[in-house]
Amino acid sequence: MEPRLKKIRASVKEVDEKMLKLMPTKEAATEQTKAYFRQHADLLQKREREILSQIDEQCRIDGKALQTKKEAIEFEMAGLTSAQTFCQQAVEHGSDVHILEVENQVQTRVETLLAKQLDLESDWSEFQFVENTAVTDFEKEVQDLGGVKTKIDVSKCKLAQNPAVEGVESVAKLTTMNPEGRPCVTNSKAVTANMKDQSGTDVPTQIQMKSRGEWEISYVPKFAGDHRLEVKVNSQQVPGSPFAVEVKGKPALTIGRKGRGLGELDKPLGVAVDKDGNIAVVEQGNKRVQIFDVVTGQYLTSFLVEGENPFDVDVDSNGRFLVTSWGANFGIRRYNKEGKVLNTFKPYCLVNPCGLTVLKDGRMVVVHRPHQPSCLLLQPDGSLIREIGKGQLQQPVFVSVDESRDVMFVTDYSAHKVFAFDLDGNPKFNFGKEGQSDGEFKKPLGVAFDATGNIIVVNEGDGRVQVFGPDGTFIRKLGTVQGGSAGGVALTSDGKFVVVACCKGHCIELYRYM
Template sequence: MASKMASGDFDERFLTCPVCMLHFRDPRVLPCLHTFCRECLQEWATKQQPLECPTCRTQVSLPDQGVDGLRTNFYVNNLLDFAAVKKGTGPGVACQVCEGKEEGARSWCVQCAVLLCESCTNTHRRFPAMKGHQIVTQENLEASEGVPSSFQRKAFCPKHEDQVLTFYCEPCQTLVCVACTVVNHSRGDKHNPVEVGSVAERKKRDLQKLIANVEPREKDVRDTLKQVEREISELPTSADAAIEQATAYFDQLIALLQDRKEEVVTEIVSRRQEVGKCLETQKEAIELELAGLTSASEFCKQALEHGSDVHVIEVEGQARQRVEELMTTPSDLTARPSQVMFSEGTAVAEFRDDVARAGCVQVKVKVDTSKCSVEIKPTIVEFSNVSLLSTVDKNGQLCSVRKDDFTATLTDPSGQAVPTQLQEKGRGLWEIFYTPEVTGNHRLEVNVNGGSVAGSPFDVRVQSKDTPVLTIGRWGRGEGELSCPTDVAVDMDGNIAVAERGNGRVQIFDAKTGQSLRSFPVDGESPWGIDMDSGGQFIVSFDYNLFSTGNQAIRVYSREGKLTKTLKPDCLRDPFGVAVLQDGRMVVADRTEHSCLLLQPDGSLIRDIGKGHLQDPWFIAVDESRDLLFVTDYSAHKVFVFDLEGKLKFSFGKPGQDEGELCKPTGITVDPAGNIVVVNCGNGRLQVFGPDGTYLRTVATVEGRNPRGIALTPDNHIAVACRWGHCVELYRYK
């Protein structure tokens, strides 16, 4: 691999320890063949038993000597030496022996690790003790396309420090020097020292066989990885296709239902006409018969009351004839279909409440446009924004209007119309929705019943998505001011609670106006994380502080700010973010423990979550509907997802500055749809990922504010605690 590395152009992966992210210091190789600094491994081993490789998480059994017994990675040492030499041979670098008193080409002594001028090189070679030292000339370095094969540290015997390891005792499987072959490893039944050259050739052949064994499997794994990556990339397409199919299917069902509704309504109208005609005919016949009967009855009554005997005799025959005529042709008095009714073919009782709310009876009152008002809310480009219209009468009372009675027209800076939608929010209240595509000043014209609303047209300033909708606080110690806010939470009233590290307090703000509502001091100098429990209490974490040793704790405060409980479990070392479950259990990110601690309400430990996976956990979000815990890892530039039993479900993110990449992630939250919102401290990017960790979009970029904890407000804004900005910024989320 060294031969492929251009001179002076080293890949930092080969020189950088994955733990400390610095150049290797005394690199040691684990049995899994991953290399780390000796000090890093020693520190890692003190925190974790059994020891797992920080890279591949393979469990490792250390030698009896511990980390010191691990083999040194001589190849990495050679690379580090070569990098140092290449830097040292640059212009203006003096000889490290005579300090530039002599001129001439420079060379490098591998054993002494010093840069020599030509004169000092000659002197160096004349010393008997240094005759075996390896000298690499500047010409060799400059002509080399990579690390010269001769550029290697010589390995010296640990028992005879001036002797190079030149033999290998096969029965002991140990490298030895010439002195050892005489003293401790003389040839015999128990020892057989052989020159390292012949042994190395055999070992090289063995390594070639190992490579031959590994390469097919490596190819298969790479091919499978590419296939999985391809499937991951194709997943959104297939999901979108499934959504289209599902949408088409349900649209067909809706269309069928709509067609059936129209058929039933048409049939009802037709039946109504048929029944109406039938009833009208019956009514006409009955009315005629009734008129005849009434007339005959009245005639007979008059004859009886007022007629003489002669008159009665004369009219009786005529009356009898008329009555017999009426009685022989009576109207049909049987029941006729008199109603058209509808019966449900499928029970829809569960939808009756919704149906009952699908209409209301209102009395229209004349609107006084001079007293109507429009509330222009902060407007962000490419987001669905809303303005609120209030329609009132001459007395200033909210009154209803029909949707067709008013219009709302929005135009962009170029005069192009922006589509608007109107939706009734309540009696006399209407929402005007629009999605502007450009920034700048827009004009909104609102007319009711042909008259302009007072103040119309309105100026609508459309800002970029990186502009916060609302900024809460500024630096200071007074009411409404903030000092180093680290985390935010939303209380039961939708207000924003802020943990202030600088002022040692919690302050509550109105999420809509940014006005400070109240504050209370906390019993600790370094509040860090904050969350709310189901009863509305504030749960505040206090991390380790050099100036206040033993301060680390979890404290519980009532809604009024009174301290009700202090928890200091033995497992707590350096708590950062905290999240509270519905049943009162708590999850705390502990940086020193490199894990998340699931605690009972009384602070007792239930289990560690993430140990062996997490390097530097900061903030936590919990989705109890899916039994998932999301953790930002600041140093690993990742988000890890565990279930509450502690099993790793998946992780996502890779370090970088591009969209979808993570750079020192801090705050995290989950929206109702299961999407994951993460803010980067490194570049301020506020990003949204799908429930499976797939990148969806960037909400905004929080420039130069050192963002920490975040929270989603009920009205779909993301509140971001900006430590360096000494404020909380709200960005539109939907």
């Protein structure tokens, strides 16, 4: 027991020594703090005196200039008043002879006075005080004017994350710990945070101490997807840093709800943007196409379509709608803007058409599913040009064509991939695999591309909306749709929003893209 008692006595002695140092340490820190802030207060007071002196000097200079101007104007006014009075008295009381005698003299005097150029403007703009640094900004700077430094054990510091949503302020909470594992204060400059989005772009962060050892790290992510948050204390990484932060996408606009009424939706699948820039969606449940205003989401018009299972819709260069349907009475049908059937395409080679895209010259690329699924490149009259992807695709669904590169992209539901072919039918590349991580697919459906060639793909399996580079390299995630099941996808005419059909959510969601 003696070694143990010896150790305890030594510990008690150490505590006593520290207690003896406690008050002197407090007094020294207090004096240093007061001296430090007195210096800042002196600087502020000095700056106040300087500005007040500048105001006084400016007031003196402007007052002198205004007084000089006033005297000059009053001198001219006195001359004019005197001449006016003389002329008035001569006319009212003088004889005709007297008026003739003084006429030439008075006329010369008056003409001289009237011809003289006189600046009647005061040439003075009111001076005012200007806040070069706003009080709110200075308040933030004041938070960094010194602090209390204690011994921090970075290995024991902890970070708690709250859910992060695109475009919404999010907060992570840091607790700084001492070697005994208790929360403790530290200098504000000791804590740093750096966040980057999926593209490596910095996301501004703000750090604020809320209470003893408790800090808030706030940020507003612009885009959905995986971010990285690096947190350091005294230039050392907090355990777990850099932290993975999943930012969930937030739709900029949601259109529709489940139902059969106008403006309501039942299993929306294919989406397209019409010639007016509005959104066209084909509903498998209600067997119709509805048009919605792209800005407000308001219902505009609709028309019924033929076929057992309407699937996809696109718009040709003349503003006419083409709709595919599979099952009984399958085919490709062209409708005018009023919803009247103009043509029905059902060539011998076509079986159960699904995804469809119309080229600028009127040719069509359609996914169909015979025993060996493939894509058909058709003439505007529906006659076959060539078959693409036969024997390489397992269960193709949607298709989109980047005419600037003459490359078509096909989603494969079973293979969990996107396949790229040129319009001659030659395979170019493919990307993706089954999974729920970034760049992976779970039953991909809709596919579209932007003006730079980036590819947008949505999943039916988990509702994720992902963006890939022209070569299939993952860029970022836009969000996860309502109901967790996405169908078709399109880009608005201005390229600012991605339009997604939410199959199980029975709505359309728009995600900010640019």
